[in-house]
Amino acid sequence: MLSQIHIGKKMRNLIIDKVAYRVKTIKGNTYGTDVEFTKGLNIIYGPNSVGKTSLITGIVYALGAEKSLGIFQNKQNPFKPEFYSTINNEIITESYVFLTISNDVKTVTIKRSIIGKTDIVIIREQNPDNESYNHIQLIASGEGVFSDDGLQKYLFDFLQWNIVDVPTYDSGSSKLYFENIVPLFFIEQRAGWSQIQARQVTRYGIRDVKKVAFEYLMGLDRFKIHLKEIRKREIQELLAKKNDLLKAREDELLIITNGTKEDDTILLQRTGISKTSIYEVIRIQEDIYNREEKQLSGLAEGKENSTDKEESLREKLKIVSYKIRKSSEEYNSLIQEINSYEGYIDRIKINQSKNKQLKKLEGLVKELNLSSCPVCESTLRNNDEGNCVLCNQKAVNRISTPEENLEFLEDEKSTFEKVRDSKKLELRKVRHQIDSLKEKEVSLIEDIDHQIETYVGPELEKYRKKIIELDSLKKDVQLLKRSAERWGKLDKDREQIRVLEKELESIKSDIEKYQESPNDGTTLNSILSNFKNNVRSIRLLKGKDELVNSIKLDGSDHYLPYLEKYDLYNISSSSDNVRIILSYYLALLQTSVGLSNSAIKFPNFLLLDEPKQQNLDEVDLIAFIEIIEQLSTKPIQVILTTYSEGKKNKARFSKYIRLEMKNSDDYLLKKLPKKRN
Amino acid sequence: MEQSTQLKYLSDKIDGKGFKPSINLDRPIFIQPEDRISYRSCRVLLILGMLNTKNGLSKEVVACMDFLLRNPAYRKKFIVEYYKDQTNFIKKLDSYNPSNNYEIDFNIVQYKSVPWDLRFNDMFLFLYIRKYILFKGAKPNLRVIISEEGEKKNELLKTIFIEEVNFLEIFGSKLSEDKAISIITDVIPNSYWKENEKFNY
Numbered sequence A: 001m002l003s004q005i006h007i008g009k010k011m012r013n014l015i016i017d018k019v020a021y022r023v024k025t026i027k028g029n030t031y032g033t034d035v036e037f038t039k040g041l042n043i044i045y046g047p048n049s050v051g052k053t054s055l056i057t058g059i060v061y062a063l064g065a066e067k068s069l070g071i072f073q074n075k076q077n078p079f080k081p082e083f084y085s086t087i088n089n090e091i092i093t094e095s096y097v098f099l100t101i102s103n104d105v106k107t108v109t110i111k112r113s114i115i116g117k118t119d120i121v122i123i124r125e126q127n128p129d130n131e132s133y134n135h136i137q138l139i140a141s142g143e144g145v146f147s148d149d150g151l152q153k154y155l156f157d158f159l160q161w162n163i164v165d166v167p168t169y170d171s172g173s174s175k176l177y178f179e180n181i182v183p184l185f186f187i188e189q190r191a192g193w194s195q196i197q198a199r200q201v202t203r204y205g206i207r208d209v210k211k212v213a214f215e216y217l218m219g220l221d222r223f224k225i226h227l228k229e230i231r232k233r234e235i236q237e238l239l240a241k242k243n244d245l246l247k248a249r250e251d252e253l254l255i256i257t258n259g260t261k262e263d264d265t266i267l268l269q270r271t272g273i274s275k276t277s278i279y280e281v282i283r284i285q286e287d288i289y290n291r292e293e294k295q296l297s298g299l300a301e302g303k304e305n306s307t308d309k310e311e312s313l314r315e316k317l318k319i320v321s322y323k324i325r326k327s328s329e330e331y332n333s334l335i336q337e338i339n340s341y342e343g344y345i346d347r348i349k350i351n352q353s354k355n356k357q358l359k360k361l362e363g364l365v366k367e368l369n370l371s372s373c374p375v376c377e378s379t380l381r382n383n384d385e386g387n388c389v390l391c392n393q394k395a396v397n398r399i400s401t402p403e404e405n406l407e408f409l410e411d412e413k414s415t416f417e418k419v420r421d422s423k424k425l426e427l428r429k430v431r432h433q434i435d436s437l438k439e440k441e442v443s444l445i446e447d448i449d450h451q452i453e454t455y456v457g458p459e460l461e462k463y464r465k466k467i468i469e470l471d472s473l474k475k476d477v478q479l480l481k482r483s484a485e486r487w488g489k490l491d492k493d494r495e496q497i498r499v500l501e502k503e504l505e506s507i508k509s510d511i512e513k514y515q516e517s518p519n520d521g522t523t524l525n526s527i528l529s530n531f532k533n534n535v536r537s538i539r540l541l542k543g544k545d546e547l548v549n550s551i552k553l554d555g556s557d558h559y560l561p562y563l564e565k566y567d568l569y570n571i572s573s574s575s576d577n578v579r580i581i582l583s584y585y586l587a588l589l590q591t592s593v594g595l596s597n598s599a600i601k602f603p604n605f606l607l608l609d610e611p612k613q614q615n616l617d618e619v620d621l622i623a624f625i626e627i628i629e630q631l632s633t634k635p636i637q638v639i640l641t642t643y644s645e646g647k648k649n650k651a652r653f654s655k656y657i658r659l660e661m662k663n664s665d666d667y668l669l670k671k672l673p674k675k676r677n
Numbered sequence B: 001m002e003q004s005t006q007l008k009y010l011s012d013k014i015d016g017k018g019f020k021p022s023i024n025l026d027r028p029i030f031i032q033p034e035d036r037i038s039y040r041s042c043r044v045l046l047i048l049g050m051l052n053t054k055n056g057l058s059k060e061v062v063a064c065m066d067f068l069l070r071n072p073a074y075r076k077k078f079i080v081e082y083y084k085d086q087t088n089f090i091k092k093l094d095s096y097n098p099s100n101n102y103e104i105d106f107n108i109v110q111y112k113s114v115p116w117d118l119r120f121n122d123m124f125l126f127l128y129i130r131k132y133i134l135f136k137g138a139k140p141n142l143r144v145i146i147s148e149e150g151e152k153k154n155e156l157l158k159t160i161f162i163e164e165v166n167f168l169e170i171f172g173s174k175l176s177e178d179k180a181i182s183i184i185t186d187v188i189p190n191s192y193w194k195e196n197e198k199f200n201y
Helices: A002-006 A052-062 A151-158 A178-184 A209-217 A222-257 A278-297 A304-361 A402-455 A458-489 A491-513 A518-537 A545-549 A574-594 A618-630 A650-656 B003-016 B037-050 B059-070 B072-083 B089-094 B119-129 B148-160 B162-169 B177-200
Strands: A015-025 A030-036 A040-045 A090-102 A107-113 A120-126 A133-139 A165-167 A173-175 A260-262 A265-270 A273-277 A605-609 A637-642 A657-660 A670-672 B133-136 B143-146
Touching (some): A015 A052, A015 A637, A052 A107, A052 A605, A133 A151, A165 A209, A222 A491, A265 A278, A273 A278, A278 A458, A304 B148, A458 A491, A518 A574, A574 A605, A574 A618, A618 A637, A650 A657, B037 B059, B037 B119, B037 B143, B037 B148, B037 B162, B059 B119, B059 B162, B072 B089, B143 B148, B148 B162
Parallel strands (some): A040 A637
Antiparallel strands (some): A015 A030, A090 A107, A120 A133, A165 A173, A260 A265, B133 B143
């Protein structure tokens, strides 16, 4: 029962209980550190480059939010080499970060490897019924972080945040990721102090992501508008699709029926009927049809006999015509074939006469005595490949004489002539076949004509015409009936479209109506007044109270404080910039715990990694601590890394120090004593 | 039976009778006149002996006229095209008396420009080393002229190439080379080759 009471507002608290590292090396040594935190203020104190930031990195990394450190690729490691490569010249084989977090109700430990399989985390949570532990394996990075076994879903559940879709720049939607919210309670060491939400992740293409993340976390009603915008876009797309489909179907029916559309019905114009709806046209035409059909039925007898006979004759005629067509094709191809044989024979004849000329030419031209080389006078012979050394042609033993050529050609000619003659015979046969088929065709046509004249003479012409008219009328009525039926079925789609249009209208008016809800006004005013107070406490714009009073904060600039006449970030020095940012984040925390608005999801947790080049001076630090101390009764946690050279007032805050690095050799990772088995 | 199995059957039978089978295919390699340099050279000599004997012919015109002697089917078309604008058109056409009515052969090799082929070089060489022809001028105006010896030889050729002489005589001794080339390279390809394409596809 107790835990159920706790569920509610308190559960959104994020409290870091402990961060621990375990780094094992190839030599079997283990290095590590354990740092425990409490509610309220926690300070990690130590000079630069000893590992304060590594502790912060561990927290962010274990929460799967390394993108908030500026790490976007899996192969990039957000840690320093002594966490994943070598430590004390020993090669690291295993390296884990352990983060214990609680939400006031339950406490779990997240274990994530720093080397090797880094995309998986193991969560160890105590079983509420007994003392055993559940170990859950979750996806920490890459695809699937929002799936049921994804770390993001787990964290959202843990903090009682609802997972939401928000509009993207490409008119789609995206989930709001954990790393989109982290920049509102974590100030990263370098870029984090240059502007508010500096490490916001824009890679998901979320529209106005800084604004959206702020509205989500601070529970502004305005955020609902973003969700409404998504729904609006969804409906618009769906409507466009449905309208297109409906129009295509309607157009098709309008084309078929040759009609026009008016008030969701088809209007038709038919002979003898003035323009009216399709249903009326069907009714009128059916009436006409029924009336006329009765008149006709008396005349119909006596026609049946002739029809059967006519049918069979027509069937025969069809077959004969088909045969004629086939035979004609065969005839034509035979003629082509014979022509080509004639062509061959012609060419052979030409060749024969040329051979006769060749025969006469023999001995006519001078034989050249070229049996020896004109230069070296040695006998001409063939070269290695058997080719003539002079012309390099294949030396042949004997080429044909003109007589042999003539004999060969005569043989070929007679073969071709034989084939040609056989084809000619075939041609004559086909010709004959065609002739007889044509005769048959003529007689069949005569038969049919005769029958038509005998049985259905000109006196029945009027009757035939009427039947044709009635037939077409009947067909038209059938077509119209089918079309009307299909048209009616489209009503369902029209109704859906109407419902969607209604929803779209209401969403549109909601979006237009929204100005600023009183709720949002309260939240924003609280942030602003807290911000102004904080600014005064840590001496920003000292002596320029007028300026401080005119600072504004609204949705116009991602909910950042601004001055109307001046650029707030330019009139201040870089150390002032740090003050602005610090005041802002503190204001968020103050507002979250100060207002009893259950919509606010701020985890009442701040993780501040002090700027590297711009340390807070002691006076500011103490002012900051005083602000936090005012909140000491509230369930908050603030983790701050800091250091100051002068140690005048260390006693003022030393009670908050959870980890102190004494000098520049006092590294975060320490060699741990070996366990005894 | 297949031819090879028939042969095997034969040799097996001979072998079975105790004889040693030896098949000697004493077949000459058949080379038709159009593939013989000597035959074609004689025809080229005929052309040179009958047309423009004084100044000779360019190699291209020789190739064009040879095309007509090689493919008798195009001769009539050539005469029609050559004389179509002249008054003696009918007379010229009348004087052409082919022994046969040749059909156009659509399957002949189609040329892109002049019906020239490399073997013309061999033919000119054949005639030149026998001193039947001479060359005059230089490229690109090189002309081939028949020699005295060639003319003697040509008288004999005229008795053999009767039909060809009948065709060449129509043009007298003066042939307009440009006209001849344009008919062979332009008119005939455009009229027949295109027909040919229709025929094939």
